[in-house]
Amino acid sequence: MTPYSGPWTAAEAAHLLRRSTFGATFQDIQNAVNNGLSQTLIDLFIPSVIDPPLAYDAAEQIVNLGETWVAAVYPQDTTANQQTEGARMKSLGAWIAKNLNQESLSLTEKMLFFWQNHFGVTTSGDARAMYQYLELLRQHSLGNVKQLVKDVTIDPCMLLFLNGSSNTVFSPNENYGRELLELFTVGKGTQLAAGDYSTFTEQDVACAAKIFTGYKVQGVRSDTLTQVSSQFMPNLHDNTTKILSYHFSNQTISAAGANEYADYIDVVFNQADTATYLCRKLYRYFVNYEITPWVEQNIIADMALTFAANNYEIAPVLQELLSSEHFFDMEVRGAIIRSPIEMLMAMLNTSDTFANFDLQTTYQIYLSMYGLADQMGQTYAAPPSVAGWTAYYQAPAFYRLWINSTYIKKRFDVANILTSNAFNVNGNQFKIQVVDLLNGLSAPSVAAQVIDDLCLIFFPKDIPAADKLLIKDILTNGLPDFEWTIQYNEYLADPTNPVFYVPVESRMQAVLNVMFKMPQFHVC
Amino acid sequence: MxxxxxxxxxxxxxxxxxxxxxxxxxxxxxxxxFDVPKNAEDKVLIIIRMNGGNDGLNMVFPTDQYAELLVQRANILIPENQILPLSSSVGLHPKMTGLQTLFNEGKLSVIQNVGYPEPNRSHFRSMDIWTTGALDINQTSGWLGRYFDSEFPNFPDDYPNVDFPDPFAISLGSEVSTTCQGLMGNFSHTVSNPFNASNLLLTSVTNDGTYYGGQIEYISTLINQTNEYGQQISNAASSGNSLSNLYDPNNSLAVQLKYIAQMISGGLKTKVYILNVGGFDTHDGQVDQNNLSEGVHANLLQRISDAVHAFQDDLQLMGLEQRVAGFTFSEFGRQIASNGSMGTDHGDAAPLLMFGSCISNGIIGNNPIIPDQVNNQAGVSMQIDFRDIYASILKDWFEVDPNVIQGLFEQNITYYDILQGCTNxxxxxxxxxxxxxxxxxxxxxxxxxxxxxxxxxxxxxxxxxxxxxxxxxxxxxxxxxxxxxxxxxxxxxxxxxxxxxxxxxxxxxxxxxxxx
Missing domain, CATH: 2.60.40.10 (Immunoglobulins)
Structure with missing residues (x-):
């Protein structure tokens, strides 16, 4: 793949950060410009550090509020058990949103998001299991994909979600085996004949089901076990030798008990189709929805080679892609419509807006953020099907599926809420820290520069000068630019005085409100 | 009559x-x-914001103190014989012949020295005060937003709906009005052109032929399609009428007021229209030094005068006069004394103009006192609190319960009878x-x-x-x-x-x- 060798300016840095994080500040963009592309990429691969979710809802009946519940039992009483699960799921939802509202720039969250869409797990019935599952994805999010697929295969959440836990030698269940091939690894190709999908056949599905037999899940909402775990039951496993289809060169998988699933996944990853399928998906996530024949030959093929050559470590593939000439091509900039979560977090992270209140307030706010994304069509860790959100695979619309008459109104509602003083929790106001955002720009007292900087942050391409003037007019309230300069400098001289602070804030809120409703903000 | x-x-x-x-x-x-007939639903309020700080003393002249004005602002003061008389002691800027006509027809009133206590001369802060209708720095909702919230507490959820298909307020231009900011949403809908009411885009989106161009074109198309108010607005404007030939197509305010006349006559139920005229921040070159009746400020005043005159003419021709009233405001007036650059600097109180056939005609309040010696930076002192004018509009025009009105404002309200011209x-x-x-x-x-x-x-x-x-x-x-x-x-x-x-x-x- 041809590496990028063009100019490295704020526009390129902003493009990279928009695609690889959930929102970068103006300072982040400047730092990336100064650090250069290579160092910026290295920094992006530093994993983010996350604390476990804490109990904050009074319905939690085991641990004290403020403590984590991830390794705590559930109450014995059925009602109390359900209430505690409700409290923990709320805590988990809030925690997810809190993690997305990230301070450090890392690809970790972006790839974690990719994987929870990729595997499509929604329910488990036990918040601890969901937490463990997400932590598993996080642990491998920038790591080895083969190992990730192995671990996910016997993860309790996945065993419950795709019926692995009821897949036994006596009653094989094909659900997981089919999705592993069709959605998680080799992918489903053209149907060549009945039961033959170019990349695998029904025979492979049946074999996979047998290979995966014997795993059980224990500890769901247990009042004695502190964790949900999976357990291999040898007597439930199919100990026959499995013969794969011609797509797999009729290889055989010998009975190997608890490790048989891993042997099989090694074989699946030896298939060139696996690397190609996963790289296409990565390409759609990071670059563009459309995979042209040129892209297939020049980008996907190279990615797949790199992927296989590095034993399915994901970092080399992403490093190569995100520093390629193609990635920075003007042709693909702005091609992606921001998902609801990406849009919401772009509003918050670009201004370093965090909920930093007491535990309950903070978690309630983040649960609301989780809920706002849900209203716009994206519930994290709960995609509509095992295939994930349609926007990531449904041709020809792809990302356009994020935008419809209901969702666009919701997007604007969210913009209204966060650029006003409307959102209050327990007497604490949560809103975009527009003045911090302003203060971080290159020349906050210069109205035209403020608009230029904001366009750099929020829009993937430059917008018409006439539009910039209109936005600037909103900042200056239609006054000559020097009046804004005076107002800002007065604020700067006495920054805590609301008489100076509030007008600056309200102008910036009005500016962001308009910018967030421009189509250009909704693409990245 | x-x-x-x-x-x-x-x-x-x-x-x-x-x-x-x-x-x-x-x-x-x-x-x-008087009874409260439910015809308040048909009432329309026009608000014209004169942005930048209008020099009230160069718009409404206390002609009984012309000599003192000459002391204060000789370099910009319009010759006495050119001022248009409204009464023996009050005159209008010579470019405001349209409004003088309206005054003589009983369709214009001047409310003198409107402001608020402890004036703030920052454009931004003062405009916030005027739009929120509150001196409290923590008040972030607009005065009309609070009123709308009191009537439609669930906004914006479930709006528009069958009962309320039209926007409550329309802000002409591209920015929603702070005046209409409610608790959870802004009640104003921005409209640049009601015949093409795509409120959400600043300029037209052009597809540059890349994926990006295709995506933003798609999104903007969808925004327009789902702009439920937009269809209502363009339907109303298209079926509406306009009969006056006084509108000057080169006068942007006249064009916007004509749009409003068309929307009203087309049956749009919108209660409030907000317009903005910028350029009043006349620190220098406020007047043409060769002809003090001309210049930047004169042009602005003429634009407003001509436009409102045409609008009022239109409403009369269409029989809609009794449904519409309006007023102008600015974030502050300017200082009594002019500066050395043929201009004026930020001041305090200023006159507010009300127009419509239902206003209480006349001149409300006394002339400002112009000192006979220059006192640097002195502004016109407040006589009438603008918040009381707002409250009076709510009471007389929208017939809001005074108990509700008091809940919307922080001051103890003094009502002024400013809209008593039509009681039905x-x-x-x-x-x-x-x-x-x-x-x-x-x-x-x-x-x-x-x-x-x-x-x-x-x-x-x-x-x-x-x-x-x-x-x-x-x-x-x-x-x-x-x-x-x-x-x-x-x-x-x-x-x-x-x-x-x-x-x-x-x-x-x-x-x-x-x-x-």
Whole structure:
């Protein structure tokens, strides 16, 4: 793949950060410009550090509020058990949103998001299991994909979600085996004949089901076990030798008990189709929805080679892609419509807006953020099907599926809420820290520069000068630019005085409100 | 018939009514006396924001203090003989002939020295104060936003709907109005052109042929399609009318007001329209130094005057005059003394103009006091609190319960009678017949008598026409408990139905008579 060798300016840095994080500040963009592309990429691969979710809802009946519940039992009483699960799921939802509202720039969250869409797990019935599952994805999010697929295969959440836990030698269940091939690894190709999908056949599905037999899940909402775990039951496993289809060169998988699933996944990853399928998906996530024949030959093929050559470590593939000439091509900039979560977090992270209140307030706010994304069509860790959100695979619309008459109104509602003083929790106001955002720009007292900087942050391409003037007019309230300069400098001289602070804030809120409703903000 | 035109037609001269009071004191009449007909739903309010700080002293001139003005601002002061007289002591900028005409027709009022205590001369802070209608720095909702919230507490959820298909307020341009910011949403909908009411885009989105261009084109198309208010607005504008030929297509405000006339006549139920005229921040070059009646400020004032005149003409031609009233405001006036750059710097209070056929015509408040010595940085002192004007508009125009209004404002409200020109129906609150009042003879031709049993109370009696519009106050005095026999000459009243309204304390009673 041809590496990028063009100019490295704020526009390129902003493009990279928009695609690889959930929102970068103006300072982040400047730092990336100064650090250069290579160092910026290295920094992006530093994993983010996350604390476990804490109990904050009074319905939690085991641990004290403020403590984590991830390794705590559930109450014995059925009602109390359900209430505690409700409290923990709320805590988990809030925690997810809190993690997305990230301070450090890392690809970790972006790839974690990719994987929870990729595997499509929604329910488990036990918040601890969901937490463990997400932590598993996080642990491998920038790591080895083969190992990730192995671990996910016997993860309790996945065993419950795709019926692995009821897949036994006596009653094989094909659900997981089919999705592993069709959605998680080799992918489903053209149907060549009945039961033959170019990349695998029904025979492979049946074999996979047998290979995966014997795993059980224990500890769901247990009042004695502190964790949900999976357990291999040898007597439930199919100990026959499995013969794969011609797509797999009729290889055989010998009975190997608890490790048989891993042997099989090694074989699946030896298939060139696996690397190609996963790289296409990565390409759609990071670059563009459309995979042209040129892209297939020049980008996907190279990615797949790199992927296989590095034993399915994901970092080399992403490093190569995100520093390629193609990635920075003007042709693909702005091609992606921001998902609801990406849009919401772009509003918050670009201004370093965090909920930093007491535990309950903070978690309630983040649960609301989780809920706002849900209203716009994206519930994290709960995609509509095992295939994930349609926007990531449904041709020809792809990302356009994020935008419809209901969702666009919701997007604007969210913009209204966060650029006003409307959102209050327990007497604490949560809103975009527009003045911090302003203060971080290159020349906050210069109205035209403020608009230029904001366009750099929020829009993937430059917008018409006439539009910039209109936005600037909103900042200056239609006054000559020097009046804004005076107002800002007065604020700067006495920054805590609301008489100076509030007008600056309200102008910036009005500016962001308009910018967030421009189509250009909704693409990245 | 408007009260002023009634007076000007000479009816007063030949009406020999006793106890005639000062002709401009009608604002003493309380709105409480009148029924609250539900026609408030049809009322439309136009707000014209003069952005930048309008030099009120170069718009409304206290001509009785021209000499003092000459001390303060000789380099920009318009020659006395060019100022358009409104009264013996008040004049308008020479470019505002349109508004002078409206004043003479009873469709313009000047409210003097409007401001707020402890003025702030920052454009941004002061505009926030004017749009929130509050001095409290923590108040972030607009005064109309709070009013709308009180009526439609669930906004913006479930709006628009079958009952409320139209936007509550329209902000002409690309920015929603802070005035209409409610708790959870902004009640104003931005419209640049109602015939193409794609409110959400600044300029047209052009597809640059890349994936990006395709995506933003798609999103903008969808935004327009789902702009539910947009369809209502363009339907109304398309089916609406405009009959005046006074609109100047080169006057942007006139163009916008014409849009509004079209939207109103097309049946849009929007209650508030907000317009913005920028450029009033005239620190230098406010006037043309070769001709002080010309220049930047003169052009701005002419733009407003011409546009409002055309709009009012249009409304009259379409029979919509009684549904529409408007006012201008600016975040502050400018200093009394001019600066050395043929301009003026940020000041304090300034006059506010109200227009419409239902306004209480005249000049409300006294002229500002212009000192005879220059006091650097002095502004015009506030006489009338703008928040009270807002409250009065809500009470008189939108007929909001005063208890609700008080809840919207932080000050103890003093109401001004500024929109009392059209009152459409009247009701008695006095127990029927308690005063045993009658007019004799009835029907009447020339002189007649109004008889009633007075208590020991202060009484006010008004003459009203058939639709309840006040024509005149005919009595205002303390009476002793006795039967009253008041004689009135009604010979010159046109034929038709009239009422006397007898008001005492909290009660009022109507006595109807017919003039032959």
């Amino acid at each position: 408007k009260r002023r035109s009634f007076l000007q037609k000479g009816a007063l001269a030949s009406l020999s009514l006793p106890f005639v009071q000062n002709g401009l004191s009608m604002q003493a009449i309380s709105k409480k006396l 129906s009247i009701v008695e609150s006095e127990p029927s017949g308690a005063l045993n009042a009658l007019v004799y003879p009835n029907p009447s031709l020339g002189q007649h008598q109004l008889r009633f049993n007075a208590r020991n109370e202060h009484y006010e009696i008004y003459l009203l026409d058939s639709v309840g519009k006040m024509l005149y106050k005919v009595l205002d005095k303390q009476l002793t408990a006795s039967e009253q026999n008041l004689s009135f000459e009604v010979q010159n009243l046109s034929s038709g139905t009239y009422f006397y309204m007898i008001k005492s304390g909290q009660f009022n009673q109507l006595v109807r008579f017919q003039k032959l």
